[in-house]
Amino acid sequence: MDMSDVSGEDDHLGQTRHRAEPSDGAAPRHHRAVLFRHGHRREARLNLLSRLAxxxxxxxxxxxxxxxxxxxxxxxxxxxxxxxxxxxxxxxNDQIRDILGDADFIVERIDNWDGHCRQDGLSRRSCGDSAVDSTPAELETEQSKALEKLTLDNHELHRMRTARQPLRWGQTWVNVRVYGIDLTGMLNRRLVIPNAPMPAAGEMWASATTAKQFNWQVGTKVSMDGRQYLLTGLVRSSKTWEPEVWVRPESSLVVSDTFPSYFVRGPQLTAAQVDHLNDMGLAVVSRAALSGDYSxxxxxxxxxxxxxxxxxxxxxxxxxxxxxxxxxxxxxxxxxxxxxxxxxxxxxxxxxxxxxxxxxxxxxxxxxxxxxxxxxxxxxxxxxxxxxxxxxxxxxxxxxxxxxxxxxxxxxxxxxxxxxxxxxxxxxxxxxxxxxxxxxxxxxxxxxxxxxxxxxxxxxxxxxxxxxxxxx
Incomplete structure (x- = not known):
């Protein structure tokens, strides 16, 4: 045995006792025991500190x-x-929904169409390079015809017409905005509609705020355009500055609107389809484009x-x-x-x-x-x-x-x-x-x-x- 692998200790008689130690570089057993005791003391001290805390x-x-x-x-x-x-x-998202409702995009007329310009982007319905500030009357006729005949393959279209009508309730006259759209199929903005069928002929829904303002209730009768209408439901909507009512899309109260808007569900239109609609004086406002504008x-x-x-x-x-x-x-x-x-x-x-x-x-x-x-x-x-x-x-x-x-x-x-x-x-x-x-x-x-x-x-x-x- 190599003497380098032997350590000497004096026993109680003064004689030297040798103990072999590993020569492979491992720590001696008594060193490992010392490390174990130190680790145990450290753990015990930490436990003591935790218990004290x-x-x-x-x-x-x-x-x-x-x-x-x-x-x-x-x-x-x-x-x-x-x-x-x-x-x-x-x-x-709320602002976009107030514009598009539940639709993926809307189709409506270009405000300042000069007959050949195209809209700046899919987030606004105007032409930046138009030669006119407002669409001439003869071009408005073309826009109206294009809207009446509008069709889009593989898309779900919901037409909305709007008008302002004087409403009489008792001895009170009120100017209200009338929306003609089937809310059960498409919401035109953030709304909570009543759990009831869409109003039939001679019926209407009113915003809950308007009903509260004039003390209307379900069953109240009002007069518009020489006819009586029965209030059959209340719509919870975001606040607006004017009274609002909703009627069926074919109601005579909104036929005067020759420029309806179309709320559309379906895939986004291609650039060629958008250009084709622009050539007819119609603009496209899409949810994707609006999402990019709102930061x-x-x-x-x-x-x-x-x-x-x-x-x-x-x-x-x-x-x-x-x-x-x-x-x-x-x-x-x-x-x-x-x-x-x-x-x-x-x-x-x-x-x-x-x-x-x-x-x-x-x-x-x-x-x-x-x-x-x-x-x-x-x-x-x-x-x-x-x-x-x-x-x-x-x-x-x-x-x-x-x-x-x-x-x-x-x-x-x-x-x-x-x-x-x-x-x-x-x-x-x-x-x-x-x-x-x-x-x-x-x-x-x-x-x-x-x-x-x-x-x-x-x-x-x-x-x-x-x-x-x-x-x-």
């Missing part, structure tokens, strides 16, 4: 609840405001504004939460000092309170996201119950929730790291000397009550005010 949170529940509510406040603000504002403002700039600005406000609220909440974590660190000063005298490094001492900050921050962030989004949707639901307009959709805005949760975690970790770093870096003997000093009590019940009321105000009052001021 959890014990402090459970022993001081009111302080923990205060911190959770402080972290939840900015999250509630961001998620509630984001959900309410995005629901109230018209999104690009997400407004939504991005809205997100930036809400996050800026949320960051300010988070800064204030983190400042107040830092005071709570100072009390937390002061209460644990004796424990931290004892751990420091036994060899715990500053990083491990800081880790106790950081774990508390992480747990409380995550709890407050998730709670705030649920309360903010749920509260905003609850207010929207109440508003829809009391409104006759097109209902505001309820949804979960994950972008705001995700940003707010990250914001809450960061503010919680910063609020916990700054005060405990100062306490952990002090002389451990100072904390041991003050072990018998009674800690100050925190008026947790009053703080929790105030913060709960403030959270309720942010969750309910702010979205409700926003909904009232920015309704569609």
């Amino acid at each position: 959890w014990r402090d949170m459970t022993q001081h529940r009111y302080r923990s609840m205060v911190i959770v509510m402080l972290i939840a406040l900015p999250v509630i603000f961001v998620t509630a405001m984001g959900t309410a504002l995005e629901a109230q403002y018209l999104t690009p 997400i700039e407004v939504r991005t600005q809205l997100l930036a504004q809400i996050l800026t406000g949320g960051a300010l609220v988070a800064l204030i909440s983190a400042t107040v939460a830092a005071s709570a974590f100072v009390i937390c660190a002061q209460r644990q000063r004796q424990t931290l000092s004892i751990l420091g005298t036994t060899g715990a490094v500053e990083r491990q001492l800081v880790g106790i309170v950081l774990q508390q900050g992480l747990v409380l921050g995550l709890t407050g962030s998730i709670l705030g996201a649920v309360l903010g989004c749920g509260g905003a949707n609850f207010v929207i639901w109440l508003q829809n119950l009391n409104s006759l307009d097109y209902p505001v959709p309820m949804s979960f805005r994950w972008r705001y929730a995700l940003c707010a949760i990250v914001m809450g975690l960061v503010s919680s970790l910063m609020a916990s790291w700054l005060p405990v770093r100062q306490v952990a870096s002090t002389n451990p003997l100072l904390g041991v000397r003050d072990v018998l000093r009674p800690p100050r009590r925190l008026g947790g019940r009053w703080i929790i009550l105030i913060l709960s009321l403030l959270a309720f105000a942010v969750m309910i009052v702010v979205p409700h005010t926003t909904a009232a001021g920015h309704s569609v």
Whole structure:
């Protein structure tokens, strides 16, 4: 045996005892045992730190609840405001639907057709290179004939005529806009129609807002164009500046419209088909082209504004939460000092309170996201119950929730790291000397009550005010 592979140890008689060790580069067994013991001690110490952090949170529940509510406040603000504002403002999809309804594209006359020009693009119905500002009368006749004879293979066409008619109800005369279209087959914009057949001859539907304005009800009779019409249903629509009613497409109330619009379902037209329609004085407005025109700039600005406000609220909440974590660190000063005298490094001492900050921050962030989004949707639901307009959709805005949760975690970790770093870096003997000093009590019940009321105000009052001021 090579002597380089033998290590010597003195036994209790002073004689040398040799033990063979592996020569293949592997660590000796007693070295592995030492590493195992070090790893076990490290794991035990981490478990001890976790137990200490959890014990402090459970022993001081009111302080923990205060911190959770402080972290939840900015999250509630961001998620509630984001959900309410995005629901109230018209999104690009809403604006496109107000133009096209449920159609893939519409076909209508070109406004300034000079007989040979073509529309600029599929998002507008005008010619940029036209020689006239408005279509001459003789060309309007050609456009009218082309619209009456319009056919498109493999497409579903729904014709809509519109007119303004004087309506008499009792002794009141009202100018209303009349739409002649089968709403059961095609919606011309964002509408909620009654669950009933389309009005027959001598019947009509009215917008719910118009009915409320003039105190109409289903069964009310009005007069238009020398005939009586029975109101058989109410349509929930987005707000308009004029009263509206809907009749069947063949109604005599809309025959005066010689330039109907066609709402079309089906595949997009080819460039040759669009050019052919342009040659007849007809324009095509497609959903794909409108989608390209409406950018997400407004939504991005809205997100930036809400996050800026949320960051300010988070800064204030983190400042107040830092005071709570100072009390937390002061209460644990004796424990931290004892751990420091036994060899715990500053990083491990800081880790106790950081774990508390992480747990409380995550709890407050998730709670705030649920309360903010749920509260905003609850207010929207109440508003829809009391409104006759097109209902505001309820949804979960994950972008705001995700940003707010990250914001809450960061503010919680910063609020916990700054005060405990100062306490952990002090002389451990100072904390041991003050072990018998009674800690100050925190008026947790009053703080929790105030913060709960403030959270309720942010969750309910702010979205409700926003909904009232920015309704569609």
